[in-house]
Amino acid sequence: KPTLAAERQFRSSFEGALSYFVATNNHSAEDSGFAIKNWTTVSFENDDIITSGSTAMAMGNYFFTNLAGTRVKVEYSFGYMLDAAGTLRINLHHSSMPYEIGVTRDMVLAAQKEWGDGIVRIATAKINGEDFEQVAHDHITALYAYGNGSVLFKPTLAAE
Incomplete structure (x- = not known):
């Protein structure tokens, strides 16, 4: 579930993920290429990582910094699995902007x-x-x- 996707918010295909990251394949008109927004660093702040056999889950915040030095906080959950060759692969990706605090x-x-x-x-x-x-x-x-x-x-x- 990409952070900024609204019309086609779930991307269960390779083409959907590629469209969200680089917006070159006309898969989703709303995509503008999240991964090509001039990010200079991405850092993770894990709340927790849970491992179980050939799978794992991680949840927390990640931070994207752009050329201007602006840092954007995004909440994430990732699921991981070992494939047949023993390579760790992402099999669940959910990102969302942090909940904005309402009027107090x-x-x-x-x-x-x-x-x-x-x-x-x-x-x-x-x-x-x-x-x-x-x-x-x-x-x-x-x-x-x-x-x-x-x-x-x-x-x-x-x-x-």
């Missing part, structure tokens, strides 16, 4: 404090004869999702 209670509490502090900054700027409109502009830009998605806003003193 502490994040909401911090955002509420920041919002309240911003309202006070706007009022203080007005009282002090400062550019309160710019302070309000900065407050809205920093905290509201305008330009990023829908915003539902019912002003406190709006009656109609």
Whole structure:
């Protein structure tokens, strides 16, 4: 199961794996060649490796570093088997991007404090004869999702 595959997320054939790695055989239109993304290093951080006779399983994180030095963390599970010649082969490969942490209670509490502090900054700027409109502009830009998605806003003193 390749990390970035969505339409054809399972690749049980050689052609499917080749398409994901180098995107040269027109197997899957979504592929752009994961292995040719200018990676300079790949390192493994195994959570565990379990061996049993002629098979093994490994699970953990691997890290891909590109030319710019950006390091990308990916979660993996690999299964291994010894073939008839005694060569270790991969027979299971699952990769996925780490689960993104959702909104937490502490994040909401911090955002509420920041919002309240911003309202006070706007009022203080007005009282002090400062550019309160710019302070309000900065407050809205920093905290509201305008330009990023829908915003539902019912002003406190709006009656109609």
